Structures are given as C-alpha cells and as structure tokens.
Amino acid sequence: MNSSTRFRSRLVPLARLALRFLAGLALGVLCHYLLYRMSLPVEPFIYAAF
Amino acid sequence: MKISPRAGSLALLLGCALGFAGAVVAGRQAADYSKPSHFVRFHVSISPETDFLPTFPMLENLALARWQPGRTVVIVGGNSILNGVGQSDAHLWTRRLQEELGAHYVVVNLAFRGAYSSEGGALVAESLLRRGVPVIYVADNGPGNCGRAYGKIYGYLYWQALAQGRLLPFPGRDAHVAKWRRALRPPERMQQEEQARAARLDARLHFQSLWEHIGYRHVFTVWTSILRTKWWRARDQFPDPETDPPPVAERFRNSFEEEMNIVRGASETKSEPDAQGVWRTYIPTLLSLGDEIETTFPAALRPRMLMLLTQSCPAYRDHFTPTERARDELVYTDYRNKWREKGVACEITGSDFAREDFADRCHLGPTGGAKLARFVAGEVRRLAGPAP
Numbered sequence: 001m002n003s004s005t006r007f008r009s010r011l012v013p014l015a016r017l018a019l020r021f022l023a024g025l026a027l028g029v030l031c032h033y034l035l036y037r038m039s040l041p042v043e044p045f046i047y048a049a050f
Numbered sequence: 051m052k053i054s055p056r057a058g059s060l061a062l063l064l065g066c067a068l069g070f071a072g073a074v075v076a077g078r079q080a081a082d083y084s085k086p087s088h089f090v091r092f093h094v095s096i097s098p099e100t101d102f103l104p105t106f107p108m109l110e111n112l113a114l115a116r117w118q119p120g121r122t123v124v125i126v127g128g129n130s131i132l133n134g135v136g137q138s139d140a141h142l143w144t145r146r147l148q149e150e151l152g153a154h155y156v157v158v159n160l161a162f163r164g165a166y167s168s169e170g171g172a173l174v175a176e177s178l179l180r181r182g183v184p185v186i187y188v189a190d191n192g193p194g195n196c197g198r199a200y201g202k203i204y205g206y207l208y209w210q211a212l213a214q215g216r217l218l219p220f221p222g223r224d225a226h227v228a229k230w231r232r233a234l235r236p237p238e239r240m241q242q243e244e245q246a247r248a249a250r251l252d253a254r255l256h257f258q259s260l261w262e263h264i265g266y267r268h269v270f271t272v273w274t275s276i277l278r279t280k281w282w283r284a285r286d287q288f289p290d291p292e293t294d295p296p297p298v299a300e301r302f303r304n305s306f307e308e309e310m311n312i313v314r315g316a317s318e319t320k321s322e323p324d325a326q327g328v329w330r331t332y333i334p335t336l337l338s339l340g341d342e343i344e345t346t347f348p349a350a351l352r353p354r355m356l357m358l359l360t361q362s363c364p365a366y367r368d369h370f371t372p373t374e375r376a377r378d379e380l381v382y383t384d385y386r387n388k389w390r391e392k393g394v395a396c397e398i399t400g401s402d403f404a405r406e407d408f409a410d411r412c413h414l415g416p417t418g419g420a421k422l423a424r425f426v427a428g429e430v431r432r433l434a435g436p437a438p
Contacts, residue, residue, distance in 0.1 A: 013053040017061045024065020031066070032073035033271070036261040039248035040272065045098045045164070045203045 077256025080263035085111040087286055090139055091159040094276070095288035098203055099163065101274040102265060102285050105258050106210035109160055109174045114183075116156045122434050123178055124151065126159045127171020128189035131360050133161035134419065136409025139290045143419030150427035155434075161189075162204060166197025167357065168346045169204040176351055177216040186430050187351060190358040190399075193320050193385035194335070196342055200227060201242065209249035210258070222345040294416055295409035302365040302410070309411045313366040314374060317381035329377040331384040339385065343392040352393040356429050358422075359386055361400035363408035395433060399425060 085108050086096055096102050117123050126132050126144055134142045144159040151157065160171035167189035175187035199208040211217050231239060252258045265271060266285045274281045277288075295301055302309075320336070321329045347355065359382055361367070370378060382398050389396035399422060400407075400414075407418030414422060 017053055017058060020058050020061040021065040024062040024067075025069035025072075026065075027062070028066040028069020028071070029073050030069075032070055032077070032255070032257050033261060035248075035251065035255060036257040037272075039245075039252065039258060040101070040103070041098075041203070041206070041245075044101075 073257070073260060074255050077258075077260030077263075081105070081107040081256050081259035083111060084108055084259060084263040084266070085115060086266060090142060090290065091133055091144065092162055093288075093290040093292055094163070095291070096266070096285050097162060100276050100285075101272045102270070103206060103258070103262060105262055106173065106177075106207050106214065106216065107259055108262065109170065109207070110177055110216070112160070113156070113158045113174055113178060116158065117178075117183055120154070122155050122184040122186060123175075124155050124157045124186045124188060124430055125171045125175040125178070126157065126161050126188050127165070127169070127175070128161045128167045128191070128358075129165050130161070130163040131413055132188070132190050132358075133159065133163055134414075135163065135292060136295055136413035136415050137419045138292055138294045138416075141294055141416035141419060143414065143423045146420045146423035147426055147430075150423050151430060155430065165204050166199070166202070167191045168197050168199045169202070170207050172347065172351075173199055173207055173211045173217065175354070176218055176348060177211060179348075179351055179354065180216065180218050184434070186354050186356065186433050188356045188358070188426055188430065190360045192316055193359060193381045194316075195339055196346060196357075198226075198230070198342070198346060201230070205242075206245055206249065209246045210252065213246075213249040213253040215253075218348045218350060220348045223348075226345040298406045301408070302363065302405070306366075310366055310369060313362045313411065314370075316362065317374070317378040320381045320385070321377055329373070329380065331381050336384060336388055339388050340392060343389065343394065347394070349393070354433065355394045356426065356433060357389050357394050357396040358426070359389075359396065359398045360412065361398060361403075362411050363400075363405055364403070365405040365408065366411055395429065397425075397429065 084105075086092075086104070089112055092104065094100060096104065113123050113125060124147070126147075132143075134144065137143060142159070144157050148155070148157040158174075160174055162170055171189065172187060175185050178185040199205065231242060234242060248258075261271065268284050270282055270285060272281075277283075280288075317329075320332055322332050324330050343352075361382070367375070367378070382401075386396045386398055400418070403414075403418050403421060407414060407421060409415040409418075
C-alpha cells in the first residue's frame with residue numbers, strides 16, 4: 001500500500017464521520033425549528049375594526 | 051482505518067445534541083437583544099396578521115433599550131386606534147407624543163391592531179414595574195369590557211410573560227385564569243394548554259425567540275398569503291405601509307348605515323330603557339367591567355395607567371337623535387366613572403374632535419393624532435408627578 005492509498009484509506013472514514021457529525025448538527029437545529037413551527041397558531045388572524 | 055458503526059452513530063448523536071444546544075444558546079442571546087430596528091409601531095408586516103409573532107422579550111427589549119435612569123417609559127397599548135391606523139409613519143401620533151413629552155420620557159408604541167387594552171403593552175408595563183422601571187401605561191377602550199390578556203390572538207404574549215416570570219404576583223388573575231380554563235370547551239382548553247406548554251418550553255429552549263429573530267433579520271420561513279411572493283423576505287425589509295387618509299371629502303362615504311349601526315351600538319348594547327322609556331346604563335355589564343379591571347390589571351399598575359375611552363367621528367355622531375346622543379353621553383360617562391372607581395385615570399377622547407381629525411369612523415388622521423398627543427402628554431405628566 002503506497003502512502004497516497006494509505007492517506008485515502010484514513011481520510012474517507014474520517015470524512016464520513018465528519019459528515020455524520022454535520023448531519024447531526026443540522027438535525028439538532030431542525031428539531032429546534034420544528035418546536036417553533038409546532039408552537040405557531042393554526043388559525044390565521046384576520047383584522048377587522050369594530 | 052476503519053470506523054465502527056457505533057462511532058458513526060455517536061458522531062450523529064453528538065452533532066444532534068450540539069446543534070440543538072447551539073440553537074438554544076443562540077435563542078437565549080436573541081431573547082436578550084432581539085427587537086425590530088428603527089421601531090415606530092407594529093405595522094402589518096411585523097404583526098400576527100402576517101404570521102410574524104413578536105415575542106414578549108422582543109416587546110420588552112424595545113422599551114428597555116430606550117430607557118435610561120431618570121426617564122419614565124410611556125408604554126402605549128390597546129388597539130388600532132392607538133397603533134395609529136390612519137396616520138403614516140411620519141405623522142404617527144406617538145411621534146408627536148414623544149415631542150410633547152420631551153427627553154424625560156420614552157414613548158414606546160406597543161399597540162396592536164385588534165388588541166385589547168389588557169394584552170401586549172399592559173404586560174410589558176407590568177414587567178417594567180416589576181423591574182422598578184418608572185412606567186406609565188396608556189391604552190384605549192370603548193365603553194364595555196377591557197378583555198383579558200389570554201385566550202385571543204395576542205394571548206401567547208401572556209403565556210410567554212408568565213412562563214418567563216415577568217409578571218407581578220396577582221392571585222386575583224391566577225384565580226380567574228384557572229376558572230376560565232375550567233370553563234373552556236375541551237378543544238379550546240386543549241389549544242390554550244398547548245399554548246401554555248409551548249411558552250413554558252420556550253422559556254427554557256428559546257425557539258420562538260430564535261426563529262422570530264431569524265425571520266425578522268434574515269429569512270422568514272412561514273408562508274403567508276398576505277405578502278404573496280415576498281413571504282420569505284426578512285421582515286425588516288418591509289416598510290410601514292400605513293398611509294395618511296384621503297382628503298376629507300373622500301372619507302366617510304362607504305357603508306354609512308353599517309357604520310352608523312356600530313356607532314349607535316357602542317351605547318345601545320350597554321344600556322336599556324326604563325319603564326318611562328329613558329335609557330339607563332345596563333348595570334350587570336358595567337359591574338362585569340369592574341370585576342374585569344380588578345382581575346386584569348394589578349393594583350400596583352392601576353395608578354400608573356391612563357385609559358382612553360375613544361369616541362367615534364362626528365361625521366356619524368352628528369346624525370344621532372337627541373335621545374341617542376343623551377344615551378351615548380350617559381354610557382361613556384358611566385364607563386369612565388367605573389374605571390376611575392377602580393383606581394385608573396380615565397378620560398373620554400375624541401368628543402371635541404372635528405371630522406377632519408378622523409381618518410374613518412374610529413381611527414384618527416394626522417391632525418386628530420396631534421390633538422390626542424397634546425392631551426395625553428398633559429395627562430401623562432400629571433400621572434408621572436414632578437419631573438426627576
């Protein structure tokens with residue numbers, strides 16, 4: 001195994017790990033955003049002056 | 051090098067936890083500083099009508115950011131009349147009020163279209179009072195109920211203020227909330243409980259603060275029909291669309307009879323004729339206002355409040371019969387006296403305004419706004435006592 005192959009064989013799993021971590025970050029932020037969306041009122045507010 | 055599936059899952063979980071925690075921290079920071087920039091009032095594009103729900107901390111930040119020791123904060127609450135519908139940004143009555151009052155006062159217009167005098171601004175005034183900030187609360191009402199801070203569209207602000215511990219201890223209100231919740235129909239009760247739960251969760255996780263802040267500053271993520279193709283744009287890019295009214299000759303033309311019925315109804319629905327046919331204020335409704343005031347506004351806030359009972363435009367009131375006029379005056383006077391009896395300064399406004407002071411049946415135009423500002427400034431100075 002030459003040095004370039006060795007480097008690639010280390011980099012690819014690390015990159016996969018980093019990608020999973022980043023996907024996790026995005027998922028965490030998405031969960032926070034979903035809490036916000038769930039807290040919004042379902043009925044629209046229509047203004048009328050009486 | 052081989053990475054086990056377990057390490058991959060851990061990386062995902064760790065990322066998820068850190069992402070969520072990061073959002074919570076960002077939300078916590080947004081709750082501390084987020085507020086609309088160059089704020090003058092909550093116009094339609096930064097209000098619940100377009101699905102933008104300003105949070106309670108946002109409202110409070112608007113007042114606290116302008117306050118300095120030695121100044122009194124004047125919180126304006128209530129509905130579209132005090133929000134300034136009928137006046138462009140440049141001619142807004144609260145700008146005139148600030149000019150009248152001078153540098154010892156900070157005027158913050160937290161009135162919302164369609165809001166009760168007990169919602170939004172009232173809660174901010176209460177919170178400022180709890181912090182020891184000198185505050186005067188100005189709001190408007192017709193003759194009739196002052197409404198509750200909870201249960202309607204702006205009710206989410208009450209739940210947020212409550213969950214964040216911003217309100218004064220008030221057993222009378224707590225008892226009413228408990229009684230009111232028990233009396234709700236199951237779907238409505240569930241809706242209110244959801245709103246209360248969301249506010250309790252938000253007090254810890256700050257999701258409303260973060261995403262409303264992002265919606266205001268960066269990108270709005272909720273589709274709303276009113277803004278059509280621009281729904282995604284950050285709300286700070288939307289100018290205040292309110293304009294001054296058309297020339298007087300073009301006002302008060304539409305739906306005259308319907309508007310007259312509303313103007314007559316202000317006193318007709320709050321009174322009844324006696325055996326001789328003379329109109330008397332309907333006492334049960336008047337008493338219910340008294341109970342409402344006692345369980346809505348904390349005793350410490352009431353001496354710092356100015357309630358305005360707003361009259362309609364003379365373009366309609368001039369068409370009253372003598373009996374209708376007498377009934378209208380009687381009902382307005384009785385309701386004003388009820389507020390005063392409960393320790394709230396109350397004045398009837400608009401009775402001596404000309405038709406050109408109004409933009410429509412109930413909203414004031416620029417000249418009416420200026421007159422109102424002059425009047426309110428005098429009352430605010432009287433309530434605040436000698437200048438520091």
